[in-house]
Amino acid sequence: MNIEKNPTEVASAPPIPAAAEQVPLRAKVENLNFYYADGTQALKGVNMPILDRQITAMIGPSGCGKSTLLRCFNRMHDLYPGNRYEGRISLMPENQNLVGPEADPVLVRLRIGMVFQKPNPFPKSIYENVAAGLRVRGVKNKAMIDEAVEAALRRAAIWDEVKDRLHRSAYDMSGGQQQRLCIARALAPNPEILLLDEPTSALDPIATAKIEDLVQELGRETTIVIVTHNMQQAARISARTAFMYLGELIEFGATDQIFSTPSHPRTEQYITGRYG
Ligand code: ADP
DSSP, rough: OOOOSSSTTTOOOOOHHHHHHOOOOOEEEEEEEEETTTSSSEEEEEEEEEEOOOOEEEOSSSSSSSHHHHHHHGGGGGTTTOOOOEEEEEETTTTEEEEEEESSSSHHHHHHEEESSSSOOOOOOOOHHHHHHTTTOOOOHHHHHHHHHHHHHHHHTHHHHHTTTTTBBBBOHHHHHHHHHHHHHHHHHOSSSSEEETTTSSSOOHHHHHHHHHHHTTTTTTTTEEEEEEEHHHHHHEEEEEETTEEEEEEEEHHHHHHSSOSSSSHHHHHHTTOO
16 A cells, blocks of 8 residues: 655654555545644645554643544535545445545535544433434434334443343433433444543543454454554554654554554654653
């Protein structure tokens, strides 16, 4: 795969490691630029593979563009006028450009699931929160919805805790349970990619550990892209890591390699805690 290098910051970034070549691609970020409505260029020529059924972590100092990049995958930026993409995020195997003018942002959002920093359940029952994603996709059959709700809650490792109170308000749950519910809601329609934007930053250490275990388990069968400011978390759960700095992708590689022998001095400075 030809991952083009940005002429400045990533001049010394290594090619994608050979091991990555053997894993099928789920998506490919190609020469992606992103501009906010006020003219801020938050992404500069980003090239990155997203490998199928692996966890890819995006790390880097605050303001480097991690969330901006994540939100391109499901066209969240289109909820605000004036934001602009250049380049491609090609979803495989169709090679469909998710950020192209021909891609309908609403349809993209139906295919790419997202979980946010703060748990944001709807003011509805636990059951209805998970069913919501199926209902907007036109599923009406009650037995089918019942089955999918249970399957999603099981995958999100929360079924046993909620199976006797499915019709109680989601607001009666703890923060960690709410976040696992939001993961179940995102999983129910079987998204092609699951985006996680700092999913544990509002949680206590015990709830965080549960979500990390869950994400790791999900990563065996789901393509996940996670933004985290917690480097230990990235090192623990991801197979691939992308290090970003000032809107550019500085280095991408196997997580072990990025954390043990980073190729770029800026990556090394960041992971050794010298800035950010
Ligand atoms: P990170 O997730 O790495 O902390 P962000 O993606 O949130 O970084 O931000 C990247 C850059 O884009 C920052 O310089 C930030 O100030 C800018 N930015 C974020 N949101 C907006 C916005 N709505 N309008 C203009 N600039 C923004």
